[in-house]
Amino acid sequence: MGLAGVAIAHLLGQEKAAATTISRGLHFPAKAKRVIWLFMHGGPSHVDLWDPKPALLKYAGKPIPDSLAKFDTRREVRKNPLLPAAKKFHKMGESGLDMSEFLPEMGELADELCVIRSCHGDSVNHPQSVYQMNTGATLAGKPSMGSWVSYGLGSENENMPSFVVMPDPGGGLKGGPPAWGSGFLPASYQGTTLRPGASPVLNLLPPSGMSNERQRATLDLVKDLNHAHLSERNEDYQLMARLETYELAFRMQSAAPEVVDLKGETEATKELYGLDDSRTREFGTRCLLARRMIERGVRFVQLYSGNTNGWDAHDDVLSNHSRLCKATDKPVAGLLRDLKSRGLLEDTLVIWGGEFGRMPMSEKGKGRDHNPWGYSTVLAGAGVKHGHIHGSTDDFGMRADVDPVHVSDLHATILHLMGIDHERLTFRFNGLDQRLTGVRGHVVNGILT
């Protein structure tokens, strides 16, 4: 099947696209039908949030032992004094998962979470790590996971894109839109950015003052002109697709605003997501939109928390993480609770994590530098164990130690949960069958139910 075929299949019926792009159906039964990825941009600190290290308290103020001090850092913090967690941890729930006081609401849901404490990646720099977490490669230009999934599975709703991204309204993702780009895959698989508000997609709505009836008349003329054009030519997928895109665009104009219209949500639901509090309203709104989108068939939703600086706590972990945890903890917990009560958590995978974690030693006294060598990523929902911890870092949280999970392993596992064999989701480019996971990636069986 050529590219033109993919494009038309994508347009003429998303379910048909799924049937044709993966010719033998899904590789295995999918536990996760959709993904909500809460991307904590800037690098949240695992040693403060998910991975308690008594050694940091014991050796506070001393340098890390020489045997562990061989690693690259961004700001030469290698010999800086070790810094204990900024807040206490408590064992929560029946599972006794260690939960930080930074995240009291999520703490209540400890038994729902699967914490991978042994993640690791390959770059100490933000953009390279943002790219790697999204595309598997540290340089921009490869397709993002959402693009691969759309390419492989299509969407469940032909009126909505299959991969939607809601950037932080503060802007400034380190690395920019290539993080949700389609790389060498057709452009139709790139993430569609969607904003809260009346016009969630660029140019979605007709200019003010143009009635529906007036636009419909124009569209009908476009349709007739296109049919006249096509009737004088040989069958052509592109021409037929262009006919269809105008109808799809028209449907999106009513479908997309409906998705972002929260009028139909109850006060209780809004409260659940923290819409009643100015500090949580913004992220809560996007979490609620994420639920509304997956309900309407969007397969892959990615939310970013954090503007240019985001969770990048070089100066002061306590103040940075207090602010960002306050803004996101309740909305994330609200999303999990809401998904669960609606029965959606069973087949929806929720991912919480950043592009890397942070160093066990201090920077500028109270801050921490980037640490890609060991950090935590948290999963919840479809197909993953609940109240579970996978792997560990060394005594100081410096690097992945037991059962390490490379970014590509994480990718292989997420695709697996969606019923896709990461070695068989390929696209021929530059003479190679390209994959999200490149030449690596192993499914982390230990976290699967």
Added chain:
Amino acid sequence: MRFSRARKCLAAGALALVFPGLGGAPATPISMTGDPVTNEQAITEADRAFWSFRALNRPAIPVVEDTASVRNTVDQFIVAALEAAGKKLAPQADPVTLIRRVTFDLTGLPPTQEEVLAFVAASKAYAAAGSTGPDPYDSLVARLLASPRYGERAAQSWLDLARFAETDGFEHDLDRKDAWQYRDWVIQALNKDLPFNQFAAYQVAGDEMSPENAVATGFLIAGPDMPDSNFQDERRHLLLNEITSTIGSVFMGLTVGCAQCHDHPYDPVSQADFYRLRAFFDHMAPLKKEKQLSMANAAPSPTPVVSRICLRGDHQRPGPVVQAAFLRIANPDSDLVVAAPISKNTGPRTIVARWLTQSNNGLFLRATMNRIWQQHFGRPLAGTPNDLGRQGEHPTHPELLDWLATELPLQKWSLKRMHTLLVTCATYRQLGETGTRSSGPAGPKPAAEREAAAEDNHLYARYPRRRLSGEEIRDALLSISGRLSLKTGGPSVRLPLPPEVMSTLLEKQAKEVSPASEWTRRSIYVFARRNLRYPLFDLFDRPDALVSCSRRSESTTATQALSMLNSEFSQEIARTIAAEVRKAGTDPAAIVAAATVRCYSRGPSDREMALGTAFLQKRAAVATFDEAVTDYCLALINASPFFYVD
């Protein structure tokens, strides 16, 4: 699942980047065969027999039966293949179709009404005179190639190849203040028809070879870069590998970059070959943290640089020392040719630039003519223009490609002569896919019929229709509304962006907008931000400028439709066209005729006339006539005849 073809572009060197090897966590080892020099595989006879690696010889020109259908040598290759399949060329296209096709092709703009009328009249007179004397089509082609609009049009394809943008990319994506000078150099060089071997060589070593063409070397540093990297050694390594990979893709049509971590998995390019080629560029001046790339980096390093293989593509694992040398497979006569010692007057890049652009470099010439063909026929003769190796697609007409490749040096490396050859052949001038549809409603056809159509496409049994690019769409809209500014050159135009797009820019990024008088300039002059393409261009498949792109994808999406229907730009264009065509009066038929001629460079068909007049009458009954005309014009620029060229 696997797809036969990909059109967008990935770093040939992306493999290396899976393993930056910064020494943190364990990496999965990939198999290595030991010392990359002592274990280097010899080039075999079979390697040299592969179509693109074969020595370039001028093929015999095939004999055809139907000599009447042939206009020049190109046609003989095409018609011979058609005859072998029992087919022939379609009839020659009518002047109206032809002038729209060739004007968009050579200038990226639609012809004006006056140009169409003049050409149709001249063509009629020529036909009436028994097609003797000078063909008005030939003078049309000559006029278009002499227009400054030609270079503006042809430059975009080259800038796609050069992964050109005016910002760094990565986190900060800062502006490169002088990057536009390279863009202007490309336009001017194409317009004055700088011989292509010099055009190419100056981009590798203009600073060394020809001071007045120093800015051409901007090609080398046009890609993404991370000046704020904490690891400047890594930055330099990635940059040199990126340059080497791009040289391989652009000037040899080979995925040389696949050999930076290990020997090329499919093609006879060893890892040693890669680092020998890179050694020509290793002498660049050291990078400085937070300092953007500039031509100063092209200056030779004050201290001698020893070139080494990077084991597994990891700069922290230096391997054997290598000497600068040309790719073994691309040396027609012998395997390893170490570059002549560097004299005081000849920089290392000059040596490689001269070697790359020799008239016996089959890869260089085949890659070049494959792309020139693509420029005119919408698709290349060999389907993967940046990969002519074993994993790429074989050419549909290998002898024609070789003939064209040998013809370019004979034509004194003049691209304009090659363009003339291609756009004046009968294959180019034949009808597209019009008027041949069998009866029945639109809908899928039987498989056999589809396969026959695909074969016709491959054989060029008709001219392939193409969709306009985003840049052409914008330029055409400005042109047909009479607003296009033809101002050339200079610093790029910063178009206003919708607030929701503007708000995604970082604090340090310049947000200024050019004066409104600049907004109607051609798209080639629009500021090319790497991390944020202009929305209309992005929607219509402009490549990301992260790697060399030889062939754009052609997507068809609902967001394109939304932009064309609803954007302020489209609305304003529709209003402007409407105001112009309202000068034709209040007769709906006159309005339809005037608007169609303006938008499609031709008069309306009977069906279009009926649809248009019915629409105007119906809408005028419920709204003002002006509104009806505006909506009509908006529909015209949203319909297929606007987007596609037959």
